[in-house]
Amino acid sequence: MLEKEYYPQQIEKKWCETWDKTKPYKADNNSPKPKYYALSMLPYPSGKLHMGHVRNYTITDVIARFKKAQGYNVLHPMGWDSFGLPAENAAIQHNADPKKWTLDNIAYMKKQLKMLGLSIDWDREATTCLPDYYKWTQWLFLQLYKKGLAYKKTAPVNWCEKCATVLANEQVIEGKCWRCGSEVTKKNLSQWFFKITEYSEELLEDLDKLEGWGDNVKTMQRNWIGKSQGSLLKFKVKEIEGLEIPVYTTRADTAYGITYLVVAPEYKDIEKLTTPENKEQVEKYRQNAKKLSEIERLSNERIKTGVPLGTHIINPFTGRVCPVWVADYALVDYGTGAVMAVPYHDERDFDFAKKYNLPMVQVIDGEDFVEGKVYIQKGTLVNSGEFNGLDAQKAKEEITKYAIKNGFGEFQTQFRLRDWLISRQRYWGAPIPVVYCPNCGEVPVDEKDLPVLLPEDVDFSVKGKSPIETSPTFRYTTCPKCGGKATRDMDTMDTFVCSSWYYMRYTDAKNDKECFNRDIINKWLPVDQYVGGIEHAILHLLYSRFFTKALRDCKLLDFDEPFKNLLTQGMVLKDGSKMSKSKGNTVDPDEIYQNYGADTARLFILSDSPPARDFDWTDAGVEGCYKFISRVYRLYSKYQDKISLKYNFDVKALTKKDENMVREVHISIKKITNDIENEFQFNTVISRYRELTNAIYDYIKDENSINNDVLSFALLTLLKLISPVCVFLAEEIYSQLGAQNSIHEEPWPKYDEALAKMSQITLIVQVNGKIKDKIEVSQDSSNEELEAVAKASERVLEALSGKTIVKTIVVPNKLVNIVVK
RNA sequence: GCCCUGGUGGUGGAAUCGGUAGACACGUCGGACUUAAAAUCCGAUGAGGCUAAUAACUUCGUGCCAGUUCAAGUCUGGCCCAGGGCACCA
Numbered sequence: 001m002l003e004k005e006y007y008p009q010q011i012e013k014k015w016c017e018t019w020d021k022t023k024p025y026k027a028d029n030n031s032p033k034p035k036y037y038a039l040s041m042l043p044y045p046s047g048k049l050h051m052g053h054v055r056n057y058t059i060t061d062v063i064a065r066f067k068k069a070q071g072y073n074v075l076h077p078m079g080w081d082s083f084g085l086p087a088e089n090a091a092i093q094h095n096a097d098p099k100k101w102t103l104d105n106i107a108y109m110k111k112q113l114k115m116l117g118l119s120i121d122w123d124r125e126a127t128t129c130l131p132d133y134y135k136w137t138q139w140l141f142l143q144l145y146k147k148g149l150a151y152k153k154t155a156p157v158n159w160c161e162k163c164a165t166v167l168a169n170e171q172v173i174e175g176k177c178w179r180c181g182s183e184v185t186k187k188n189l190s191q192w193f194f195k196i197t198e199y200s201e202e203l204l205e206d207l208d209k210l211e212g213w214g215d216n217v218k219t220m221q222r223n224w225i226g227k228s229q230g231s232l233l234k235f236k237v238k239e240i241e242g243l244e245i246p247v248y249t250t251r252a253d254t255a256y257g258i259t260y261l262v263v264a265p266e267y268k269d270i271e272k273l274t275t276p277e278n279k280e281q282v283e284k285y286r287q288n289a290k291k292l293s294e295i296e297r298l299s300n301e302r303i304k305t306g307v308p309l310g311t312h313i314i315n316p317f318t319g320r321v322c323p324v325w326v327a328d329y330a331l332v333d334y335g336t337g338a339v340m341a342v343p344y345h346d347e348r349d350f351d352f353a354k355k356y357n358l359p360m361v362q363v364i365d366g367e368d369f370v371e372g373k374v375y376i377q378k379g380t381l382v383n384s385g386e387f388n389g390l391d392a393q394k395a396k397e398e399i400t401k402y403a404i405k406n407g408f409g410e411f412q413t414q415f416r417l418r419d420w421l422i423s424r425q426r427y428w429g430a431p432i433p434v435v436y437c438p439n440c441g442e443v444p445v446d447e448k449d450l451p452v453l454l455p456e457d458v459d460f461s462v463k464g465k466s467p468i469e470t471s472p473t474f475r476y477t478t479c480p481k482c483g484g485k486a487t488r489d490m491d492t493m494d495t496f497v498c499s500s501w502y503y504m505r506y507t508d509a510k511n512d513k514e515c516f517n518r519d520i521i522n523k524w525l526p527v528d529q530y531v532g533g534i535e536h537a538i539l540h541l542l543y544s545r546f547f548t549k550a551l552r553d554c555k556l557l558d559f560d561e562p563f564k565n566l567l568t569q570g571m572v573l574k575d576g577s578k579m580s581k582s583k584g585n586t587v588d589p590d591e592i593y594q595n596y597g598a599d600t601a602r603l604f605i606l607s608d609s610p611p612a613r614d615f616d617w618t619d620a621g622v623e624g625c626y627k628f629i630s631r632v633y634r635l636y637s638k639y640q641d642k643i644s645l646k647y648n649f650d651v652k653a654l655t656k657k658d659e660n661m662v663r664e665v666h667i668s669i670k671k672i673t674n675d676i677e678n679e680f681q682f683n684t685v686i687s688r689y690r691e692l693t694n695a696i697y698d699y700i701k702d703e704n705s706i707n708n709d710v711l712s713f714a715l716l717t718l719l720k721l722i723s724p725v726c727v728f729l730a731e732e733i734y735s736q737l738g739a740q741n742s743i744h745e746e747p748w749p750k751y752d753e754a755l756a757k758m759s760q761i762t763l764i765v766q767v768n769g770k771i772k773d774k775i776e777v778s779q780d781s782s783n784e785e786l787e788a789v790a791k792a793s794e795r796v797l798e799a800l801s802g803k804t805i806v807k808t809i810v811v812p813n814k815l816v817n818i819v820v821k
Numbered sequence: 822g823c824c825c826u827g828g829u830g831g832u833g834g835a836a837u838c839g840g841u842a843g844a845c846a847c848g849u850c851g852g853a854c855u856u857a858a859a860a861u862c863c864g865a866u867g868a869g870g871c872u873a874a875u876a877a878c879u880u881c882g883u884g885c886c887a888g889u890u891c892a893a894g895u896c897u898g899g900c901c902c903a904g905g906g907c908a909c910c911a
Contacts, residue, residue: 216905219825223907230911249911262911304909329909339911348909416910537906608833608846614904616833620847628846634861674837684835687845694845764841769892771841809891815840819891
């Protein structure tokens with residue numbers, strides 16, 4: 001009975017190799033069992049795994065293993081988000097081949113993932129940069145095109161000089177590029193867009209159906225979609241017959257207070273609206289506004305500028321003649337690009353009117369109104385003709401109805417969401433499958449001619465243009481319609497297009513006839529549990545939801561939402577801040593595997609914090625987990641000869657000590673099962689592993705009173721409970737105990753509700769809410785018994801002496817509180 | 822400014838329904854084993870008071886201030902702080 005030491009390196013290597021051969025995690029498309037789809041956000045193959053990956057994939061893996069043990073047919077796939085700028089930048093810097101750079105990284109990281117012991121079905125691997133995948137990305141583009149959901153237009157778009165490409169709205173963070181952080185400017189270009197705005201309403205409404213998503217993510221999406229309900233009012237231009245300026249407003253109630261109008265510098269009719277005398281300064285203002293980057297425009301917050309155009313509108317409510325100004329606080333791509341200004345009741349208009357001495361009229365009155373100060377609170381209408389005295393809320397409706405009746409208004413809903421710009425002026429992406437023909441114009445590539453292969457005869461050393469432009473062969477082709485000479489679209493797609501449907505491809509990854517089979521995808525999707533970082537709350541998660549709805553409308557699938565439950569895991573920190581190379585506080589997974597083994601890494605990364613919270617990596621914590629694993633291993637090796645895989649005992653015939661041991665095991669099964677099912681609280685699951693292990697150590701203290709069947713039951717149950725987390729340890733011990741099959745094939749243990757209850761409970765006795773005594777009583781004693789026991793307590797009698805009992809509260813199986821005066 | 826999330830010992834965190842606050846760890850301290858160290862095992866550990874140092878007893882304690890209740894980390898109202906998101910969106 002020698003205790004053996006635990007050497008994770010050899011053990012983990014051995015089982016990695018075995019599982020590589022036996023492929024125990026193959027998901028079956030035809031299984032009659034209920035399905036469970038566990039998904040991690042696919043990694044970008046940057047070179048090496050980091051601890052954020054380890055945390056993400058361990059969480060998903062434990063969920064997948066738990067569900068498999070519970071009898072589900074589990075799909076747990078993995079792939080590579082492998083198009084994108086880093087590969088191209090590496091190519092430019094080291095004159096390397098982006099494809100080789102990417103595939104080498106994938107090979108290395110795949111090895112690391114396997115060493116982590118993930119239960120992934122590698123036969124379904126999807127690599128977005130390979131033609132057998134991007135062929136279908138292009139095919140999906142064509143489906144959206146056919147449906148009118150992909151279109152090309154010239155518009156002012158976000159341009160990152162450093163990345164030399166355009167960006168989607170979602171990729172501009174505080175006026176800076178999401179990837180490189182440099183300033184974003186506007187450029188007028190003809191680009192491809194996906195019509196995500198077509199789904200604004202549905203994307204917003206369906207958020208309510210996503211009960212398995214956190215409120216933080218749903219709120220972010222809600223804000224991003226930005227629905228607002230208001231009115232459209234049209235104003236006749238005094239100087240120009242037949243010309244109107246429509247404005248969008250949520251404050252129709254203030255229509256009597258309009259004293260001027262503002263249009264954006266890019267407003268479509270601005271030239272018509274400018275009088276010859278004002279032409280010069282308006283032109284100058286517009287040129288200036290154009291030069292400003294997004295950042296500068298934001299930093300100008302509160303200091304508003306503008307110039308008058310010289311023309312006027314007539315306020316149809318008051319007859320007042322109001323000047324029209326141009327100012328960059330009006331945004332061309334929201335509403336109509338023109339704003340009605342009510343200085344007394346809008347902070348921006350107020351600032352502007354003060355600066356340029358424009359008149360103000362009060363039209364809302366309330367308790368807090370102060371003469372000469374902006375008033376944006378609730379109130380009732382004044383100076384508003386027939387609407388005077390009306391509550392502002394009611395007036396919005398009444399005034400708009402009046403405008404409708406008189407032909408110059410309507411109710412309108414606006415969204416902040418813009419269409420998704422998907423063109424990128426870069427090489428390493430999926431080419432946009434469209435050609436331009438002098439005769440036929442814009443023509444989509446024939447489906448049978450897909451994929452449009454990325455050219456390999458490109459020169460990465462040429463600066464200032466996309467490397468794809470340097471290919472001597474790629475640009476020229478023939479028109480699919482007329483067969484004449486034509487040129488290709490030289491842009492590639494945003495990588496977020498590739499990652500908007502990868503989880504669909506996994507269901508049918510080898511299909512070379514279709515992008516996925518409709519029956520198969522309907523069987524597996526929606527994803528039962530998605531796990532990933534919060535940084536994708538808007539970008540990837542919104543795009544994927546859009547894709548699902550769009551492909552549903554293309555009749556490719558029959559569900560509305562891709563991800564039923566979403567778990568956004570917290571960051572991995574070290575010394576209180578995010579791990580990063582620049583701070584030098586990173587931890588290399590390879591080193592941890594080497595020194596402690598992957599099981600220790602898995603155990604530790606789940607142990608100290610619940611998954612959604614940030615996790616602080618500490619060396620002492622790793623050490624502690626390694627000690628626990630060794631402690632478990634020693635326990636089994638010491639009692640190896642006593643453990644029988646076929647134990648058998650009658651609970652009723654057990655000694656008190658044995659019964660308590662059995663009870664402890666049932667309590668553990670119950671608690672661990674509940675904690676995993678309830679929000680995946682792995683930190684408390686691991687606490688329970690330790691408690692049960694401690695209880696078993698207690699049980700074996702007296703060697704003479706060990707019941708081998710009870711011990712076997714306890715140890716084998718603990719082993720199964722621990723197996724989703726410490727996958728190698730559990731498999732190794734199980735095989736050393738003589739088991740022929742894998743522990744990961746064994747079903748999840750069941751608990752007996754009666755046995756998971758304590759026979760004795762500790763009754764808390766309080767007097768006036770203060771604890772006076774704790775008494776052991778048998779479970780399910782009657783209220784009368786509990787009260788009697790409580791009142792018999794010496795300590796309670798002491799506290800009661802000289803006082804009158806007002807009432808007594810009894811909570812069954814818990815507490816008695818005696819209220820006295 | 823608006824929205825979301827959180828605030829509990831020296832630290833990470835635990836606590837179905839309102840019912841023993843601090844599970845389980847880390848750290849620290851003490852002990853056993855050892856020639857010694859490592860490893861391992863056992864014990865103590867929220868702060869304070871009273872005693873003689875123990876036992877016993879007792880007060881305070883879940884960001885702050887009120888409230889509801891026999892009873893509040895948990896519920897209600899009002900604040901403060903931290904992290905995140907959105908923001909000239911009319």
